[in-house]
Amino acid sequence: MSDPLEKVSSNKSFEGELTKYKFKSAALGGLSANFNLFLPTNASPSNKVPVLVYLAGLTCTEDNGFVKGSFLGPASSQGIAILFPDTSPRGAGIQGEDVDWDFGTGAGFYLNATNPKFSAHYNMYTHIALELPTVIEAAGIPIDWKRQSIFGHSMGGHGALTMYLSSPQKQYRSASAFSPVSNPTKCPWGEKAFAGYLQGGVEEAKEKYDATELIAKNKEPVHILIDFGTADNFYKQNQLLPENFLKAARDANYDEFQVRVRSQEGYDHSYYFISTFASDHVHFHANFLKA
Template sequence: MENTALEKMSSNKTFEGELIKYKFKSTALGGLEAQFNLYLPPKSQNDKVPVLVYLAGLTCTEDNGAQKGSFLSVASTQGIALLFPDTSPRGAGIEGEDDDWDFGTGAGFYLNATKPKYAKHYNMLTHITVELPQVIKDAGIPIDFTRQSIFGHSMGGHGALTLYLSSSTKQYRSASAFAPISNPTKCPWGKKAFTGYLQGGMEEAQNQYDATHLIARFKEPVHILVDYGTGDQFYKQGQLLPENFLKAARDANYDEFQVRVRSQEGYDHSYYFISTFASDHIHFHANFLKS
């Protein structure tokens, strides 16, 4: 996969490390410009470091997690790099992609679209799992991509769980999620996205992009942590369905040491919730990334 070189857009020293924003011309996204943030902890000045990928939710960009997640301090002390991709292609110019907040721009759902209308540009799965690691390697940035884990929020929680559970190469050592869309073929957000992006609609989605279905037939050991808030409006509306994911995991004989789903009393869907449990998630992944 050929890409133009990374261009550094900004850099900020923080927690003795560096948060850098890059852009490049993305082949996976049909030649569009893509941006991402990368946090390099101070340990990266002397050694290659493991990386934790953060996938943000609907309407977000590469900036939300970096600016509001409260991840950087803990990542600095643990010696872990953080990669913050965008949530969709930008500027594809496809008719209708900007009509709704929960589909199109800002709502790529971390899949590879198969409907012809979207297939050229909406390939966030390839962008995240293949393209970004390659362009970062090619730039000589000191990250050890043999040690990767992934986490995310809401739509990004869906992405983290599905990319982890569908990875035939065992790309990620662990996965975690804040308020993930856990059973998207059973909720309005998922149905809208999958019927819009996928030629095979819900059947194609069930086989590849629904964490509840994936965990039910997964055969390998897993390391998964999920947090959701009981005060979350989208949980109450039936968009998240974490109980479905938990039941499927238990039915597949994954115990609480392999799949832990925690309900947090009174917390909502916001970054106040995420930042409260950010340290838990970084430390969870450190157990697997630093070994």
């Protein structure tokens, strides 16, 4: 069982409140976990608000999204909370977890590890989908967990798409992504992560952790928006593969109203790109969160 929340800091922003919390996470093997939570001004015990979960990319922490993403203003105007989890466990002390920037600390890939070396701590899927809603609700924070959507950037875009498509009972109403790792079983980042975290490697990952594989098999209606930049070096290096996801979606008979993939001319992989289209994404989710 996870420990209760401890408030670390709080700041007023766009008439709402941005608060950093920490707690000892059972899902992450008893390690201390941080997250940030933005509550709009209309949130109260008598008015629980919908929530957007933002998953950040490789090397990021729980802070990158709210500092650089330009999400808080649009979220405040729509009366939507935003949850900013971390990207991995911190301080597990596993041999080799800090050797490379794209694996281990800061690179949890939003999965539940099955390799025994990592399985005690690297359970970001459970941490985000189950643990955080439970501990936040237990703290009496006024969020309506029946109205959740999810979005993310790069590795976090991968996490958002896969958690949306694989979650039971459609936990999330919609998903969007900036420059997502869309077909990770066929790119170097994903191949490396899955070989390390999963006993079955890439073959195991296809079942739950590859958005392109998941959309191809999905039979339910979906609401997905993806943006990527044509000047993104990681796109050019075939780490992202958004066209693979789009083809799989179209082959599965999803039209542009259910799955929209937009190429943005001249934009790169940075938060300059994300902040430009942040409002688009918040308003996209508002259509479903406020319905």
